[in-house]
Amino acid sequence: MGNELRQFKSEIFQGLAHPTRIAIVELLREGELSAGQLIAKLGIEQANASQHLAVLRARQIVVKRKAGNQVYYSIRDHALIEILDILRRYFYSQLSTAVGLLREAAREESKSRNGAQR
Amino acid sequence: MGNELRQFKSEIFQGLAHPTRIAIVELLREGELSAGQLIAKLGIEQANASQHLAVLRARQIVVKRKAGNQVYYSIRDHALIEILDILRRYFYSQLSTAVGLLREAAREESKSRNGAQR
DNA sequence: ACAGTATATTCGAAATCTCGAATATTGTCA
DNA sequence: TGACAATATTCGAGATTTCGAATATACTGT
Numbered sequence: 001m002g003n004e005l006r007q008f009k010s011e012i013f014q015g016l017a018h019p020t021r022i023a024i025v026e027l028l029r030e031g032e033l034s035a036g037q038l039i040a041k042l043g044i045e046q047a048n049a050s051q052h053l054a055v056l057r058a059r060q061i062v063v064k065r066k067a068g069n070q071v072y073y074s075i076r077d078h079a080l081i082e083i084l085d086i087l088r089r090y091f092y093s094q095l096s097t098a099v100g101l102l103r104e105a106a107r108e109e110s111k112s113r114n115g116a117q118r
Numbered sequence: 119m120g121n122e123l124r125q126f127k128s129e130i131f132q133g134l135a136h137p138t139r140i141a142i143v144e145l146l147r148e149g150e151l152s153a154g155q156l157i158a159k160l161g162i163e164q165a166n167a168s169q170h171l172a173v174l175r176a177r178q179i180v181v182k183r184k185a186g187n188q189v190y191y192s193i194r195d196h197a198l199i200e201i202l203d204i205l206r207r208y209f210y211s212q213l214s215t216a217v218g219l220l221r222e223a224a225r226e227e228s229k230s231r232n233g234a235q236r
Numbered sequence: 237a238c239a240g241t242a243t244a245t246t247c248g249a250a251a252t253c254t255c256g257a258a259t260a261t262t263g264t265c266a
Numbered sequence: 267t268g269a270c271a272a273t274a275t276t277c278g279a280g281a282t283t284t285c286g287a288a289t290a291t292a293c294t295g296t
């Protein structure tokens with residue numbers, strides 16, 4: 001049960017498993033952009049951008065609209081934005097945890113520096 | 119700006135970009151399980167499960183606790199569960215959209231079947 | 237029809253991921 | 267200590283991903 005659902009989820013994750021594709025989704029957050037605009041903002045090769053867009057399209061993460069010569073991309077579903085937001089919060093909470101861990105490590109270190117060194 | 123954050127996000131997605139790892143996270147939803155229990159429920163090779171657990175550990179998605187001979191795993195942060203839930207809802211909404219599209223296609227087809235065929 | 241612009245696809249090489257087999261590590265119990 | 271159980275790591279082969287270069291496709295304006 002839920003095997004198909006699991007497959008679906010992992011495909012979405014694969015679709016987002018590259019910094020460039022995350023960047024694309026984030027750029028599309030405010031609304032649609034043409035492929036050309038995306039390429040300009042990303043500062044990468046045209047072919048490469050197009051390949052990443054193809055991945056996002058294949059996973060239905062993104063949707064395209066043709067207007068004359070150009071192709072406008074937009075996010076298919078707000079759920080994905082929500083997910084990125086959750087991860088942003090998660091990142092910062094992990095960060096503060098990491099800071100805590102570093103402080104603790106520093107405390108340990110000074111303790112051993114002051115105590116019996118070997 | 120946010121480059122590091124983007125890297126972080128894509129690493130989390132990479133961490134979850136495999137059905138087996140999704141299954142592991144889902145199994146851990148209710149609470150911790152030992153590696154052995156996970157392997158039994160997953161029904162895969164011990165080495166393979168251990169490798170997937172290593173991936174989840176490396177990305178800090180999962181946390182381990184040793185108890186004697188065994189190692190108990192649990193989810194490090196509830197945020198990830200939230201994400202899986204969002205994707206579950208998303209999956210079903212896409213599914214109903216797909217059904218809608220199929221219906222529409224069927225309607226189109228019968229229309230052209232009844233109308234002037236060429 | 238032709239030149240030009242925007243975007244997509246194909247190709248091949250390098251990098252990364254995934255798997256099972258084999259082996260290593262760690263802890264328990266006698 | 268030695269045998270055993272639980273888990274992790276290493277290795278090599280095959281699959282997949284990623285990249286830029288080259289090429290193809292589609293649309294526009296003349």
